[in-house]
Amino acid sequence: MAQTSPESFMKPRAMPLTAQLLIFHVHLLVANVIGQKCHYQVENANADVAASPGQTSCLIQQRADTGKAVIEPKESPFSPAQWQCISQYGASVDADLPGFARRLEQRRFGGTGKASADGSVILGAGFGTTATRSLAAFARQLGLAVHHCKQGKREDIPEFWMRLLNITSMQHPNGLDGCLSTVDAMNFSEAFDQGNDLLLDTPMAEHFLDFYAVSPQSKVILTNRNAVDWVKARLQWDETMAAPLHSPCGMKLAPMTPETAKRLYEAHNRLVRCIVPAEKLTEINVFDGSPLDVPALSDFLGKGRPEFPPLFPRVSDQRWGDEAKQDFAICITGQIRRLELKTKVERLVRPLMERNFRVVVALVLDPRATASYIHRGSGEEFDDFVVVDGNFSSLQQAAEMFPSGITLLGDAFIPRDYPVDARYAEDLYSQSPEMGFEYAGHRAQSHMRQWEALERCGQLLISPVSHANYTLRLRDDSAILEPFVPRLDLLDESGVYAPACSSFGGVNDKFALIVGRGIARHYFALSLDMVRHRFDEIHQLMVSSVPRRCNPEHALKIMFDLSQTKIKTLEPDNVPVVPSKNLRRDGKTYQCIYTLNDDYNDCIPERSRVRITDIQGGFSVRKTGSTRARPDFLCEGTELGF
Incomplete structure (x- = not known):
């Protein structure tokens, strides 16, 4: 057209x-x-x-x-x-x-809508490709309802927005006069009756005056970036995008000279700064290198200043959705003080990027300074080595490890600590009575937190990518032993893939590779929901099993069976992922893999075992006085540097 x-x-x-x-x-x-x-x-x-x-x-x-x-x-x-x-x-x-x-x-701003004194809905005045998707993800993370043009499939866009989007992007049959008359006849108040707290992106920015006319008491967020960079990025995204103009009525960006587009973009931003009172306007530029005051932004959005601020999402400009055939999400849950990132970035994230996967990483980590351990906790000694925490103390510090070009989400996860069914603690106690009931209760609470963290990770991954084709679930201390890009020829159908080396069909609470967007959505919501609302069934099946096994792996396997979730297994060579610990001696820290447990030991790919012990001068560590033939740990020979 x-x-x-x-x-x-x-x-x-x-x-x-x-x-x-x-x-x-x-x-x-x-x-x-x-x-x-x-x-x-x-x-x-x-x-x-x-x-x-x-x-x-x-x-x-x-x-x-x-x-x-x-x-x-x-x-x-x-x-x-x-x-x-x-x-x-x-x-x-x-x-x-x-x-x-x-x-x-000649315009009738707001169309047939009426000005409201409410002002509870926040308006986003920035054009697309200025971090509007990052802002949308952040606001949703805080619990706000957000309208964003790229939030879903075209058929899912509400009728009002679809109509305005068409007016913005296409020429009217009766030309410019017909287009503007159509805009004047729209009721822009409709946009404020759909339950949203924040309106963003196209066609919001292109009709900012219309929305502001019917909600003049609204707070406004102007997402911004260097105008020249914006024009380049916008054209790379889609040459058919509307011009940076109020009521463009089908005028496109592409035919304009870059200088013209730059001037129009800057004129729009000057308009917003001029017309909105300073106390109701905040401006965000995540591209200029200056730090973003996340607590202040949270406060502006009506959510107060959090003690532990989340990351402001870093959403890649790459396309996501049905047209993205190789998008890969990585969910990392646990505690910031136990976090291992070196191998995750070097042996997983970067290889995926090199193979042209679109990568999104979601960190759901408890930010508190004191780490909690069930086994082999900080301070425990093995020979003349001592277990120590990791070297991260904040999400912001962890974010610096990740390369640009990925989508990065980070939640400072303080668990709600849902009540634990007393029968679950009793089940765990029956499995290891020598550890005492207090230990069993602490372990049960830890499992509830893990399942709650999974639910939170699923909530984050809904925005901005609506889940990925491939999703890898990892724990904070998981180490990637070799460069790892999953073999797609082994992932021949949707489902949950687990390591064949572990008990319970490979199902465990440390690793899962999920194929399919719908399966990922189901996986992240499953465990917490079932343990809170269907524990009677889980309990009966656990205690009636022969032999009786009461642990989180068995509980999760039962949940999958009850929900008819398909589980497939992968051999260790195709899943080089195991839990790790940091062991320190003489001020030097090494990454080590626990091998005393059969499941842990069997999950180490043979080539990784050879590399650690023979090629790089790795070494083994055993607890003082141990008479077992197998050592407690195999350790990399290279220092970690902290």
Whole structure:
């Protein structure tokens, strides 16, 4: 379909250019003669003070188009100074699109909607490709309901937004006049009746004045970046995107010169800064290298200043969705003080990127300073080595480890600590009575936290990617022993893939490779929901099993069976992932793998065992006084550097 051209703003279709110019100059002459007093009133108006009837009448008299009836003062949603902002915006755009200012003055901002004093819905005034998806993910992470153009499939977009999106991106059959008349006939108040707390992205930014007209008390967030960089990024994303213009009516970005697009983009941002009171405006630029005040942004969004702030999401500009055939999500749950990242980044994230996967990483980590361990905790000694925590103390510190080009989400996860069914603690106690009931209760609570963290990870991955084709679930202390890119030829159907080396069909609470978006959504929501609402069934099946086995692996296997989730297994060579510990001696820290447990030992790929023990000067560690033939740990020979 043909697009609106810059020339479309120059003249109404039915009037010759010479006649337009004659009328326009006569209008200016009359306005100049009779409007001196009005000009004084307009110049001295205050943007955050509502227009008086006299000021509004003067302003509209001064700016009215001769071909249109004068708008009554009650119909103007803006103060005189805000009209000045609009006038300045129109004049700056006129330099590139002659006639645009006159078209703007003829608009009925807000359409048929009515101005509301509510202001509870926050408006995003930034164009797409300025981190609007990152902001949407952040707001959803805080619990806000968000409308964003890229939130789902086209058919899932609400009717109001779909209609406005079509008006924004396509030429109207009756040209520019028809398009603007259609916009004027829309009820922009409809957008505020759909349960959203934040409105973002196209076509919100392209019609900012319309939304602001019906919600003038709203707070506004302007996402921004260098204008030249924005034009380049926008064209790389999609050359058919609308021009950075108010009510573009099908005018596209691509035919414009970069200089024109840059000026229009900057004019829009000046308009927003001018028309919105400073106390109700916050501006975000995540591209200029300056730190973002996440607690302040959270407060602006109405969620207060958290003690442990989450990461502001870093959402890649790469496309996500049905057209992305190799998108790969990695969910890491646990505690920040136990976090291992070196092998995850070097042997998993980077190899995936090199193979052209689109990578998203979600960190769901307890940020508190004291780490909790069930087995082999910090301070425990093995020979002359001692177990120590990892070297991360905040999500922000961990984020620095990840390369650019991925999507990174981070949640400072403080568990709600849902009540544990007493029978589960009793089941765990029956398995290891020598450890005592207090130990069993602590272990049961730890499992509940793990399952709660899984649910939280699933919530994060809904935005911005609506889950991935492939999803890898890892624990905080999981180590990647070899460069790891899953063999897609082994993942021949949707389901959950587990290591064949472990008991219970490989099902465990440390690792899962999930194929299929729907399966991923189901996997992350499954365990917490079932243990809270269907524990009777889980308990009966656990205690009636022969031999009786009461542990989280068996519980999870039962949950999968009850939900008819398909489980397939992969050999250790195809899943080089095992839990690790940090062992320190003489001020030097090494990454070590626990081998005393049969399941742990059997899950080590043979090539990794050879590499650790023979090639890099690795070594083994055993607990003092141990008489077992197998050592407790195999350790990499290279220091970790902390």
